[in-house]
Amino acid sequence: MRTTLPLAICLVMGLLMLVQWFVPHPLSMELFRRVNDWMLTIGVFALVLGIGSLIMVHTRRVRRQTANWPYSVVVLLGLVVTAGVGFVEGFAHPLRGLETTQALPYEEGTYTAKAGTITIRDAGVKGVTLEKGDRVRVLYEGGGHTDALVTTTVSDADDGNTDGVVTAAIAAWRQGVPPENGTAFAVIHPGADVFNWIYEYFYVPLDSTMFSILAFFIASAAFRAFRARNLEATLLLLSACIIILGLTTPFIYVWGKVLPMIPEAPTAAKDWILEVPNLAMRRAIMLGVGLGSVAQAFRIIFGIERTYLGGGG
């Protein structure tokens, strides 16, 4: 039971999805979609375990005051603050979730503002929902603007037709008095701005900096590893150097001046390596890896390889 059931599930799912690829029928497409959705669902639960593991590791460090424990506080704070901001902002605007603020400027329609309501006539609001918490902004002709908060969610479709005429209940205008009727206005759907600010100014720079650190490591790896120890190592280093020089514009320029009879040689050599030996070797790896992957997949489907279940069972 403990081994047979998982192996049977694996076999059935494997063969089912294998056959599915050969069947273009909608039922088969639906099966494919469902199984993929289900794997996403399963992943959500696994993630709970993963995040749980992360939290456990770091709370334990804090509790036991092991070396570097203050940094574990940083991890936990980063986690709680980022996720917390995401939840607060996401729940505040459930329709838009974690999107950033969107402003829909309308320049062709008209609005009629009264105390407590505003009526918007514009093709752009056809079918649009003004959510509670959205803001209507009216732009003054000479510059500047005034805002009002939408107090109840209302949609263009509420009156039975999507004619692009919406009347929304609003709170007081920020500037006190309702603006004169006019044509320049916008609807602002506030979004998860703090959450996205964290993403843009914490996550993105950290991510791209870590990526760019590779430029340093590539240099130190080249220094240490590119030694002409034997024929294979020499081929590796020569091929790398030819490619690099073929992409170095001043080198090509100087080459063209010194050897004008073969001015294109560095580029041509670079291209030849990429197009001929490189292509051959990549093709071989792809074919080999392709067959290897299929064999591995069959090993798992047929239950020959069962390490993932924890040994022979």
Add this chain to the structure above:
Amino acid sequence: MTQSMSATLGIWIAAILTLCLYSFLYHDNPFYKFAEHLFVGVSAGYLVARQYFNAFLPYVWEPLKRGVGYFSERDLRQLTQAGETAHAQPSELIVVVPIILGLLFFAQFARGHGWLVRIPVSFALGASMGMGVPVVFKEQVYKQMNAAIIPFDALNGSAVAINAIIVLVGTIAALTYFFFSMEHRGAVGAVSRVGMWFLMIGFGSAFGNTVMNRVMLLIQRVEFLLREWLHLLPT
């Protein structure tokens, strides 16, 4: 050029974090440790919120709600807008199958029932392996085989012909290197040695080609520090 307060603050934070990470190149130090742990925390927090709104709600919660016919005011509004009536869709309840599969992960905490964890694992594994087989055959094996043969249809000019033959020889030699069930001695050894040369030239070219890309990323980063942060460069 005016920047909003939040953008200015953000650029300062981004610049300082950038320098913290670069400090690792000198030595592991408190600044790097801080940035590294912050990076882990923020990325995990980002993941949690994203997964909640983009995976948990649409793939777990909403189908359950639709299945039992519980609709929020907002759902109802959307349904009527789409011209549909709100009624329970029991077929959606099939989502309990993956939910149970997912919950089985927690069986590891129940003594004696740990083996139940194998069920969701074998489900996900079996399905992805099954999906993989034909696609790998088509995308890797068939496509490459076809591409390897086609050039011999119209060989115009000796240079093209020689290159096509070198590619063919290189492919076969490099494939020979990956033969496992025989020792690489004698003729097989010689061919697989040639295959190794092709592999090395190919790996070298991949290395050389990547240098440009990585250095460009570093230049972009340095430009950020010097322009957006320090304003040493014209915008």
Add this chain to the structure above:
Amino acid sequence: MRERAGRPSVHRTLGAVVAAITACLLVLPAAYAQVAATDVQASDIPNDDGSRGVQVTWQFPTTGAEDLKGFVVLRRPADGGELKPASGAKPLAPKERSFADKGAAGASVKGTSLREPSVPYVYVVRALYPAPPPEPVAEPSPEVADGEAVAPIGPPAAAPAEPGATPPAAADAPQPEPPPDIQVDSSESAPAKATGNWYHTGRTPVLLATILFAGLLLTLIQLAKAGKTPKIRRIPGLEAVDEAIGRATEMGRPILYVPGIGGVGSIATMSAMNIYGHVAKKAGELGTAVRVPCRDAIVMQVMRTVGEQAYTDIGRPDAYRSEDVFFVTDSQFAYAAAVDGIMVREKPSAIFLQGVFYAESLILAETGNSVGAIQIAGTDRDSQVPFFLAACDYTLIGEELFAASAYLSHDIPLLSTIRAQDIGKAALMIALIVGVVLQFAHIDAIAWFFDTDLAR
């Protein structure tokens, strides 16, 4: 006769073409040859889920109708109803001889991949000609066998659908400004319906390979069980595994096992799990800790199962610590930064980098190298192999990683699957050589077999 209407015979087609050409020649002096499309055929587009609709094809003479403006394809439900244009507002170019009517497909069911049942349609192809100048009107020739000219009045639906009906003369119609085009309709096609198909014929070559390979695999396993033990060549990177674990034990420092950033669905990650099983056993016997930072929660889960079993197998289940297998974060570079931190702080003496790696490969390998660990790497991403070659002591290239599990376990069924792979490779090599030779003779049978465009 009913049947013949559904499947126009060659004679009839030829006759129509000849008649059409004759008609053209007859009216040529007037320069307004109004030939109709002939042999309109409609059929379900095969190898799809029904969404690509119905393919409509027709014949049209290549000469004699130079002033043809284009075609409009019209359809009506087979059980009656009006003819409506199916090919959009703008006419199809005169060179077209076929049209895929996506509109005939059943509507997709919202939120699913299912489709509503589709309706069978009957098709008519309408040829459009510029209206003649008001004065001399060329009478459409009655010899036009398989179609008729239709006066340009009203909406297209007003066109008579009955073949052989006497066409009203164009001149009789009122002449609005600008004059509308002259419309010449073909006769109706047999009904056709867009359906989902149960087998994709273009994928037969892949099916063949799948069955052959699976059969080969299972046969070899049976043979191996009957006592034919397969041999396998030395793989240096794998021979070093035990050495690396031993060294870590001597130095009293932990082992770091990095399973890459792939998910559980990727084959390289699976191989990484298998190698981990072996490493955990060896290290467990020697009492050395193996630390496993994970980027994917399911991978972490499986790694824990594998580790637990490994310790059970060597009889020390209590020595297994599940917290040694832990989740870091799913962000690629945050993961790399954290693993770098572990490397410089815990100074492992052996580092395994096995599985799927992208750009972070060199970040990890260089840092590992700088702390002086013995490093064994393996990945199926050929673009990352050079960085492992540069910074690690041993590198498993591509397929070698997949072979590792069989190699380390000495399990006979597993070893025989490696042999199956080799036979597969040999078959590919032979196919390659034969294919190239045949290609010189302009026989593209093998290239065709491997053509993936058919399988789309």
Add this chain to the structure above:
Amino acid sequence: MNAIWSFIRTDRRFIFLVVAVTVIVPVLVTIPFPVPVSNATRAAFNTMEGLKPGDAVLLSFSYGPSSMAEVQPQVEAVMRHAFRKGLRVLTVSLFPDAAPLGSRALARVVDSDEFRSESGGSRLVEGTDYVNFGYRLGTDTLIRRLGQNIPQFIETDVRGERLDALPVMQGIQNFDQIALVVDFAAGDSPDWWVVDGQGRYGVKVAVGVTGVMVSQQFPYLNSGQLAGLIGGGVGAAEYENLINAPATATRRVATLAFVHLLIIAIVIFGNVLYFREQRAAAEGDPA
């Protein structure tokens, strides 16, 4: 002397320092470098140069933020060239990630000094001189749909204006009226354009790609299926050079050249060290 050498050999931080200096100094002090032009980039330039004012070019954006460093300058250079020639510029994004980057490039070029009118605004008018279709779903299917009928499939531009009403779209039905397509790619999209756009509908196609993708495009270039190829940051700099408007790419490529030469120097230096050691070892151990 030997002590310094052994320090360099054992401490890679020396290399890090040199790399940092080699990047920062050229970024700060712009050093003009000659950029020789490759045939592939020249072919792209000549194709564009051969078009007549009023011809339509379709720019297809199929890249993302991670390939921006190389591709974005290509987009700006090609766009600038097209506007200079008085061509009608149509843009479409094949991936959602690409849409903001494409719009940003469009805004930068349109609002640049070169196209400023006397009144201070840009003399290029959206809808008259150019149109942005935004992101459209469908990848390769999209290309086939565009080949059949552009206004019918796209309907409205990114602002929601109907295409039939836009002066820039007058007379444009399908690929027959598109003089050239330039695809800016970081993935498989050149294949789609060559197979579906060029192969099926016969439209002329040129591509701008990231450095790592260049080699895969050569078969297409040789067979004439591609009318030009701009490869990576270097290709972008070449194009900037050809249209005589050196910008981001020219500056970055100058810096890149220093780092490239540095790496070559590092490799040579490493080998010199290696052979010295070998010789020393051989002399010290005559057996």
